[in-house]
Amino acid sequence: MKRFFKFDQHHTSYRRETVAGITTFLTMAYIIIVNPAILEAAGIPRGPSTTATIVAAVFGTVMMALYANRPFAIAPYMSENAFIAFTVVKVLGYTWQTALGAVFVAGILFTVLTVFKVRSWLAEAIPLSLKCAFAVGIGLFLTFIGLNETGLVTLGVPGAPVKMGNIASPSVLLAVFGYLLTVFLMTRRIRGAIVIGIVATTVLSIACGVTPMPKEFVSLPPDPTPIVGQLSIANALDFRFFPVVLTIFIMAFLDTVGTLIGLSMRADLLDEAGNLPEIEKPMLADALATTVAPLLGTTTTGAYIESAAGIEEGGRTGFTALVVAGLFLLSLFFSPLFTIVPPHAYGIALIVIGSFMVEPIKRIDFDDFTELVPAFLTIVLMIFTYNIGVGMSTGLLTYPLLKAAAGRGREVSAGMWVLALLAMSLFIFFPKM
């Protein structure tokens, strides 16, 4: 087993990988509740949707573990479920069956492009400054999500979109306690600091009566058959639906590429040229997960930014992903237990991870405007539009344009121009709200 997962090459151990897997799982377990809750707005029934969410995560993450041997977890994307529920179904008026058809078409397209190595060719065309910006932007985006989940930052007033939360409320105080505990443990270099922080905060929260004790610990998974195989591929292929299919495709395409590169940078898995060796493998795991998810009755599924939590705990191989998949599988039967972890407990991990993920900012050339500006726009738009795809698209579009404007167009590779075109089409076709 150790040889299969190449533990020696990655200087890792069962203990470290297991702690990493538990950490990543606890950081992303919210998806078991949140994904079905969001998709209910699209009309997908919550019970079957919970089972579909878990099974999609297990499928993708097992592929990532056993085929790609990378410490990345896979689950349905939050940016995409919201886009599908609120924009495609609620605003544009399509059925969820048609929307899932679009996800399936995008998944097939991903798979074909991955098999023909087009995706890895494009990923390798991205310059180092943008790759660093992806990692930094994702880190700060995670922090922003964490600050919001813990209640430290809340929705603002007109003219000031965010404001400080109520720091006297018990849940916010618990989050502050959990955060300080976690960073203290990290300063003392204690492995598992993030898990300890999450679990200690959850236990204290239950003890203080802020989080209710679950009424039961074991439950049978809801029957998913009402939504399995209900997607409508024929409707999704209607040419009037093309902008939606393209948007789903581009958003997921850029998100996955950026996430894989950003996480790999943090895990020190990139080679000297800044590329991830055998990147086709995690990409194929991700592409197949996106293809299978709509068949199960859920939305675009891909490599999760929360995997950064396990990477911080030292997770380097597919064994970390295998632990995550195993815990997701268990959650099919123990969901009341796993889902008690409140947002003010898992949010802590997201804030902590952000502080590590900003490190590559020092590799961005601040003295060269043609490198600095696209990287800067990537980072700030990722956070302030609350959309990884928009930040990346802006960086990918402005990079070649600024190089050309500076008379340095020759520094831009062919693949980068293709990405710029893809990025531009996101802005053209992104359905207007």
Ligand SMILES: Nc1nc2[nH]cnc2c(=O)[nH]1
């Ligand atoms: N990469 C990525 N990770 C996520 N984790 C939760 N939602 C998302 C998402 O939309 N993209």
